[in-house]
Amino acid sequence: MAYLELTNIHKSFVGTRAVQDFNLGAEQGEFVSFLGPSGCGKTTTLRMVAGFELPTSGRITLDGRDMTNIPPNKRNVGMVFQSYALFPNMTVADNIAYGLRIAGKPKAEIKQRVKEMLALIHMEEFGSRYPFQLSGGQQQRVALARALAIQPRVLLLDEPLSALDAKIRLELRQEIRRIQQQLAITTIYVTHDQEEALSLSDRVVVMNEGKAEQIGTPSQIYNYPKTEFVAKFVGQINLLPVEVVDREQGLVRIGQQLVRAGQTVDHLNGHKVRLAVRPEELNPGYLENANNLTGKVEAVTYLGSIVRVRVDVEGNPVSLDMFNERKLAIPNVGSQFTVTFPEEACWLL
């Protein structure tokens, strides 16, 4: 049995099924992210772990103990909110000490723990400040320290970086991962930002319409998406309508151009399926014994370190990502352009 286990979790609100048949086992010290679009049920699932929502059915166990109906103040689960939720009437030190005071810890222990927490978030000098005297990033650090001060069995973070600007978000992301690894605390992290989920997590749960579409390591999620939703939601992807030509050899056709997929096709010859290939797996030019697709350049977009070229192949847009370098040969819009990719780079959905 896993350290934190969610079994057959369902949650319905009036007229809405927020979470359906959700199952997850998180090991001690593991960092698991719930990734998905707004309204997919990721926050609701997190709130059920915290105890703020009760599952309509299903079971939540933590370290072998059934937590399903335990009230939130008895779970010893730390929570960090998107809105920080720091107590405005208390100083930073008082905010961090709050949970320890409620638990009736001795004063000396509280003082020591607050000091440790301030050091952990690199804010030793800020103990006497009030939340309104801090920036958003600093407030979120304090919220993290406050949640960790009580030495929770699980740390829950509900889109903690959403309200911050890009630079602070990146810094704090690394900080969260450092602290999580240092304390080896089991962590559930809710986000709609795929980069955050992929860069932070040991495992990612991609959610859609209340269900877990796929659970896996970041590399499994990105490189081997099991559903079209996961393929489209995580990263950029080209999805091309193709017709099965030879199912044994994994040969498909887009218009008049043949492509060999790196797998045996489950569908019968003549069936319409979708060919998936990531833009960064495509290369410019023609290569013998590889898949090649030719079309007309529709657009060229600079994205800083990457140049994205969109090619019209048989009426379907195909995007190709090239690393930007000073001597990169940029194709002209309207010109004929061939892209090549190995058969193992593509798969059928």
Add this chain to the structure above:
Amino acid sequence: MKTRKLNLWALFWAIVGLLYFFVPLYGTLDFSLRMERGRLSLKAYQVVLSDPQFLASFRYSATMGLITVAVSILLFLPTVYWLHLKLPQARPIVEILTTLPFIIPVIVFVFGLIRTFSGPPFHLTESAFTTDILITAGYVVLSMPYMYRSIDIGMRTIDVRGLTEAAQSLGSNWFQILFNVILPNLRGAVLGGALISFALVIGELILGDFLVRPALGPYMVQVGRDAAYEPAAMAMLSWGLTWICLILIQFAGRGRGSAPQLTGR
């Protein structure tokens, strides 16, 4: 030039407004100081403040005011908190209910109280103590629009749900959340409602009169019938007390939580 014209116009109306407010006040103050013929003195104030009946009625109304404030806070703070947290959709209905004391005349209300609670099974008007319970309940109802609104507005300025859940995840029970987290962040709002409620009880006439209790309101009316200068002195004292209340509200309202964020995100 146009801006200058507009400023003069604004200044004119400001002066008219100030005169409208201060001239009657000055008249009352001047009158209250003329008890002794031919010179200004504080004689009327001396008479009022040395009257044992005044002190007794003031003490009674102040005590009732403090009890009303305590009961109101204990009643409305958890109620409004619960409405914000669990029943936000019921807030419009409760808002209408809380305006009823403005709509129903106090005289109708007091007759309703007497008819309902003076007979069996309550018999609340048969002793001074039980009548005081009844009058306190009446004061709580009359102060409800002010106390409810003050707390409600205060709740709207804080993230009630976020703070509650944060405190819960840190191990707090409902009582600890309410008194450690919510109440300190509503200090100004609660104090505002409390002071307005207190001032209302101090000046209230009809409940005290019809329930035959020694409140300040009925005493002031009686003095107004029998004397000339003393009512003016009492009006000034009452006005001064109101201003002290307002200054206290302003002072208490300058909470740390309401200050703007000093740094960026």
